[in-house]
Structures are given as structure tokens and as C-alpha cells.
Amino acid sequence: MNKTGMKDNTEGEEQQVEQPQTNRLDRRSFLRKSAITLTGLGLTSAFPFLHTSAKSLNYPFTLGVASGDPLPGGVVLWTRLAPNPLIGGGMPPEQVEVGWEVSRNRSFSQLVGSGSTVAGPKYGHSVHVEVDGLAPGSWYYYRFRANGETSPIGRTKTAPAYGAKPDELNFAFASCQHYASGYYTAYDHLVEEGLDVVFFLGDYIYEKGGQGEIGRGHLPIHEIYSLEDYRIRYAQYRSDPSLQAAHAAFPWIVTPDDHEVKNNWGGEGPPYDNNEDFLARRANAFQAYYEHMPLRKASIPENIDMQLYRDFTFGDLATFNVLDTRQFRTDFACDDGVHSGCSERLDPSRTILGDEQETWLFNNLANSDTRWNILPQQIMMAQGDRKAGEGTAYSMDKWDGYVASRNRLFEVLKTNDIKNMVVLTGDSHKNWVNNLKEDFSNPDSPVLGTEFMGTSISSSGDGQDTNSLGKRLLRENPHIKFFNAQRGYVRCRLTPEEFRADFRILPYVTSSGAPVKTRASFIVKNGTPGALQVS
Ligand SMILES: [Fe+2]
Known part of the structure; x- marks a missing residue:
């Protein structure tokens, strides 16, 4: 028995815990x-x-x-x-x-x-x-x-025991739930899925005061800076019954992106107008995030610092290394935005994870004894050339702005012969499937890993199956295999032999009651990096 008076039963799965037959307590x-x-x-x-x-x-x-x-x-x-x-x-x-x-x-x-x-x-x-x-x-x-x-x-x-051999793990990942932009109908469907755990990859709230057009305007009605205002914003989001039901149905593993603090923030700034004000705001935002998330004491923020990168093991099937790509990144290359010819983004001293987190991640990958190594994180890892035709242009907010970090990660995969790394990404409000290549610009370069990017729950409103951005990126980037710009979440089924991702989408979110369907399904086979479309 441990100090809680409960039997410490950590061997084997699904064992029945001894317990007193207690009737419903008054x-x-x-x-x-x-x-x-x-x-x-x-x-x-x-x-x-x-x-x-x-x-x-x-x-x-x-x-x-x-x-x-x-x-x-x-x-x-x-x-x-x-x-x-x-x-x-x-x-x-x-x-x-x-x-x-x-x-x-x-x-x-x-x-x-x-x-x-x-x-x-x-x-x-x-x-x-x-x-x-x-x-x-x-x-x-x-x-x-x-x-x-x-x-x-x-x-x-609870997670399976260390060393257990689960036949499967079922989970979903979601991100970006702008309250004023749409209803959280996706969660009404998510709660019906047979999941073990849910990952939320950031933009749990948005910080501005947008009122939208569907009667779900933000509270407070202004952009939030103070702890009191962040609390009200979280309370508003958390009052949504569909979101509450999704939290009540499964354990969640969460990591924030930028809008939990401020759009496209990174590190300690600048580029902010007043850095001192920004750091005070960051501290307020972190505290409110902790207050509203099921996080352990290890994540209690200390002023502007918060421990958010952490790992979870599900028997011998999977290790999830949850990343924090905001807090420790070096400043944006070329003042953020999308740029052609920004050589600063290639600077080897640039980092998106910071030294400590990078060491932690690389050690975890090198020493992993699970079949799959999964990286739930925020922003697009694959290279994304955004310029039509000749030349290239890249988004500085993504891993494209931190090329040396990506290269160091890929080096670890090669050195340790890690075949089963799957990256889960939020942020973009689109569904994407990307093969992660040693050299994205070389069609003959080997695929080292796979990235599934999930769309938003509600951010950007109804969306459509495709758009000009998707068509352009698919054309310019042969390693991008799929694009969709509707709302929903990604349902995943993991077995020793296969990682399967089903892109669950809704036709609309600006009114309630939308049905859900699977737009496409991809698999990654054990030992073979890269995604295969199966439906
Ligand atoms: Fe977002």
C-alpha cells in the first residue's frame, strides 16, 4: 500500500485493484x-x-x-x-x-x-x-x-505499465479552438471515439478580443494582458459544454503554442514593443494556463518559466516526447514573416528547442526502447516552400526558421537508426501529411520520419476542402502528400506494426450539429518512414 491507502499495483495491465466495497457516500x-x-x-x-x-x-x-x-x-x-x-x-x-x-x-x-x-x-x-x-x-x-x-x-x-506490451493505443490530437470562430462540434464526435488519451497541441485560447459573427464573441472584449483577464478568457472557453465533455471523457496531454500568450511569440522577445511588459504578460499567461490545465506540480510556473516539455511512455509501444517550441527559441530570423533568401534562418547557432530541451529530446530518442517515437508539438517541421514557381520562400515561425535544429534532430535519427519517428503538429488550421526528408530539396534523399499536421477545432471558421495555399504547397513540395482545410481532429491508432491517422473533418462549424467523416487515412508501417494513403 502506498501513502494514499491504495494498493500500489504497477505490474501487469488491467489487474483489478483491491478496494473496500464502499457504498455511495453521503x-x-x-x-x-x-x-x-x-x-x-x-x-x-x-x-x-x-x-x-x-x-x-x-x-x-x-x-x-x-x-x-x-x-x-x-x-x-x-x-x-x-x-x-x-x-x-x-x-x-x-x-x-x-x-x-x-x-x-x-x-x-x-x-x-x-x-x-x-x-x-x-x-x-x-x-x-x-x-x-x-x-x-x-x-x-x-x-x-x-x-x-x-x-x-x-x-x-492510466498508461500501460512500463514494459507492458499493448496491442494498440488509440488517441486523437487536436489544436486551435478559437471560440468566436466556430462551435466545438468536433468534440461531440471526439467523445464518441474509443480513445485512451487526447493530445492538445496549442492555441487552447486566443488572446485578442475578436467577436466573430456567430454570437460567441470573446470575453473580455479586449485583448488580454492581466492575469485576471486571462482567467476570464480561459473560463469562457472552458464553459463550453462540448469541450467540458471531451475533458471529462479522456485524459489529456497538453502543450501550448503561441496564442496562449500572444501571436507568434518566441523566447523573451524582442521583437516586442516593450519587452518588460511582454515578460509580465508571459508570466500572467503561463499562470492562467497552469490554472486551467490538468498539469502536474512540475509545471507550476515560476514567473516567466514553465516546464512544459515532458515525456510519456505507453508500455513498449510508444514514447511521446511533448515539445515546447516557444519558450526557448532564439529570436525570429529576418524579423519573422515569410521570406525568400533569408540566410539567417540557416545559422547553425539558432535553436527552436533550446540546448537543454534538445539534449533531453536527443537522449530520449537515442535511448528509446519503444517501437514508436512520437513528437507532439506545435509548428510545421517539414520544409514548406511557399513561393510558386522559381525560387523559394519560407515561414520564419516554423522549423523552417530554425533549420539547424531540424538538421540536428535528423542527424540523431540517422546516427541511431531510428525509423519510427512520427511528428504530430498543430498551428496551421489545416490537415497535412508530410514526409520528413534528410534533404527536402532532393527528390532522391531518404525519408527519415513522418509528420501529421492536424487542423483546427474551430479556428478560421468553416474552411474548405482545398484552397490556393494548399494547391501551391502541394505543387512546390513533393514531400507534402495531403492537404485539407476543414475543421476537425486526427484520430490515431497505433499498433506494433502500424501507425494509422484518420483525418476526421466537419463540413461546417459556424452553426452547430455538423456530422463528422473521415476525409483521408494514412499509415506509416513499422520500420519504413513515410506516409502511405490507404483511403
Ligand atoms: Fe491557431
């Missing part, structure tokens, strides 16, 4: 049990600092529940107490006790863990409980209690 016994099994923050005494006045407040779970960062033995459980989410949250400036329960079943008759933690004003009354001692590869249900109220029930799943 509030009194729930709190009594919580007091006995204090865990959340390692507290060992009662709560002398707790106030009870919050009990008279309204329902605090307006933002739903979430779980994330699954390990073989546990997950993070998240909620935020916000009876008045769009008006500063609505909690008094006090610490409030929050109870939590984890059960094998939705009726909570098979409890495997429970405890109490406190939510306080410092982190916007957000709650991050790191539950451990769970069985690997297993489904659980969880809920919270506070202010005399019970939260919605969330469902989550």
Missing part, C-alpha cells in the same frame, strides 16, 4: 473519509485555515473537470472552483477544502482512493490532484466535492 462520511486519507498536498493535519463561509456560494464546478498527464500508476485530476466564472471566478479570497474520489465505476461503489486538498486564491481556486497507486492501463472515474456540491463525473485512464 456528504458527511465523504468528508470524514477525506480527513482520514489526506493526500492531495501531503497534508497531515486538519484544516485550521479553512473557512466555511464559502458554503453559501453557488455551484462551484461550472468549468467542469479534467484529467491529464497519465502515468502507469496515476493521473492528475483537475477542476477549478468558479461559481461566477466570467466575473473573476466568484470565490472569496480564502482557502477552500476540496474533496476528491476515484472509483472503478461510475456509481462510485468501488472507490480506490479519496482525499482532500485545498484550493486557494493564489492559483485562482484551481485544483490539481496527483493521484498515484492506480493500476496501469485501467479506466477510472473521479469527482470532486466543495461548497457542499458535487462536481460532474470525469473518466480517465
Whole structure:
């Protein structure tokens, strides 16, 4: 037994955890049990600092529940107490006790863990409980209690045990959910998929005050800079019922891109008008991001720094190295934008990951003992010549602006004979499939890896199957195999023999209720980098 009172069951998959046959707990016994099994923050005494006045407040779970960062033995459980989410949250400036329960079943008759933690004003009354001692590869249900109220029930799943040999892993990845641009119908379909985990690759919120044309205008109505404003923006996004359902259905592994802070930011700036203001804004944005995501304590921001790159293993099947391509990048080459003839982008001293993250990633790849090495990250890794006809033009915000970083990564693949690297990308609001080539400009150059880029959930509105950008890039870049500019997500099925990506798209998002269909499916075969279209 571990300190949570749960059996530490880390061997083998799908083992049944021993548990007391507890009936549905009434509030009194729930709190009594919580007091006995204090865990959340390692507290060992009662709560002398707790106030009870919050009990008279309204329902605090307006933002739903979430779980994330699954390990073989546990997950993070998240909620935020916000009876008045769009008006500063609505909690008094006090610490409030929050109870939590984890059960094998939705009726909570098979409890495997429970405890109490406190939510306080410092982190916007957000709650991050790191539950451990769970069985690997297993489904659980969880809920919270506070202010005399019970939260919605969330469902989550732990990762398979280290060394386990899963037959398959099912996941989806998504990105870019501009609230004012469309409904989150994609999530209504995503929750129906048989997934183990969801990856979100950035642009969870947008920072400007756009009002759009469908009655989902941003709150606050202006561009956000302060912590209070970022909180309101997250609360608005998080109040969407489809998004809440998607968080409640699966554990999520998240990484931010630029709009969680500011469009096309990188490092500590410049090019910003006032760098000091930008850094204060970055700190506010990171704190609000932490407060609203199911992240572990390791990701609690310290001023302008936040630990976001991290790895997850799913038995011997896959390692996911989640990247942070914003925080440590050197400044944009040639002042950002799309450029022809910018030699600065080739400077070998440029980095998109920073030295530490690069070392971490390259070590993980070199020492990987899983079949697949997957890089969930933000921006297009493949070369993308954007100029029609003669000559070339590249986007400085992408890996094309950091060519030396890309080359160093590709060198690691070659040196270590790594065949099964698959990159998952957000940012572009389009679906793409790209072969990653040692030399993109040489048709005979070997393919070293595969990149699947997923479209947006709602950003850029309805979209269309193709457009002039897609036609141009497909023509100019033979390693780009597919383009689509509609909304949706990418469903993936991973087995020892094959990585399969199904591009799930919706015909519209500016009104609700759109159906979903698979626009195209690609596979990567074990040992053979590069994508093959199968439908
Ligand atoms: Fe975006």
C-alpha cells in the first residue's frame, strides 16, 4: 500500500485493484473519509485555515473537470472552483477544502482512493490532484466535492505499465479552438471515439478580443494582458459544454503554442514593443494556463518559466516526447514573416528547442526502447516552400526558421537508426501529411520520419476542402502528400506494426450539429518512414 491507502499495483495491465466495497457516500462520511486519507498536498493535519463561509456560494464546478498527464500508476485530476466564472471566478479570497474520489465505476461503489486538498486564491481556486497507486492501463472515474456540491463525473485512464506490451493505443490530437470562430462540434464526435488519451497541441485560447459573427464573441472584449483577464478568457472557453465533455471523457496531454500568450511569440522577445511588459504578460499567461490545465506540480510556473516539455511512455509501444517550441527559441530570423533568401534562418547557432530541451529530446530518442517515437508539438517541421514557381520562400515561425535544429534532430535519427519517428503538429488550421526528408530539396534523399499536421477545432471558421495555399504547397513540395482545410481532429491508432491517422473533418462549424467523416487515412508501417494513403 502506498501513502494514499491504495494498493500500489504497477505490474501487469488491467489487474483489478483491491478496494473496500464502499457504498455511495453521503456528504458527511465523504468528508470524514477525506480527513482520514489526506493526500492531495501531503497534508497531515486538519484544516485550521479553512473557512466555511464559502458554503453559501453557488455551484462551484461550472468549468467542469479534467484529467491529464497519465502515468502507469496515476493521473492528475483537475477542476477549478468558479461559481461566477466570467466575473473573476466568484470565490472569496480564502482557502477552500476540496474533496476528491476515484472509483472503478461510475456509481462510485468501488472507490480506490479519496482525499482532500485545498484550493486557494493564489492559483485562482484551481485544483490539481496527483493521484498515484492506480493500476496501469485501467479506466477510472473521479469527482470532486466543495461548497457542499458535487462536481460532474470525469473518466480517465492510466498508461500501460512500463514494459507492458499493448496491442494498440488509440488517441486523437487536436489544436486551435478559437471560440468566436466556430462551435466545438468536433468534440461531440471526439467523445464518441474509443480513445485512451487526447493530445492538445496549442492555441487552447486566443488572446485578442475578436467577436466573430456567430454570437460567441470573446470575453473580455479586449485583448488580454492581466492575469485576471486571462482567467476570464480561459473560463469562457472552458464553459463550453462540448469541450467540458471531451475533458471529462479522456485524459489529456497538453502543450501550448503561441496564442496562449500572444501571436507568434518566441523566447523573451524582442521583437516586442516593450519587452518588460511582454515578460509580465508571459508570466500572467503561463499562470492562467497552469490554472486551467490538468498539469502536474512540475509545471507550476515560476514567473516567466514553465516546464512544459515532458515525456510519456505507453508500455513498449510508444514514447511521446511533448515539445515546447516557444519558450526557448532564439529570436525570429529576418524579423519573422515569410521570406525568400533569408540566410539567417540557416545559422547553425539558432535553436527552436533550446540546448537543454534538445539534449533531453536527443537522449530520449537515442535511448528509446519503444517501437514508436512520437513528437507532439506545435509548428510545421517539414520544409514548406511557399513561393510558386522559381525560387523559394519560407515561414520564419516554423522549423523552417530554425533549420539547424531540424538538421540536428535528423542527424540523431540517422546516427541511431531510428525509423519510427512520427511528428504530430498543430498551428496551421489545416490537415497535412508530410514526409520528413534528410534533404527536402532532393527528390532522391531518404525519408527519415513522418509528420501529421492536424487542423483546427474551430479556428478560421468553416474552411474548405482545398484552397490556393494548399494547391501551391502541394505543387512546390513533393514531400507534402495531403492537404485539407476543414475543421476537425486526427484520430490515431497505433499498433506494433502500424501507425494509422484518420483525418476526421466537419463540413461546417459556424452553426452547430455538423456530422463528422473521415476525409483521408494514412499509415506509416513499422520500420519504413513515410506516409502511405490507404483511403
Ligand atoms: Fe491557431
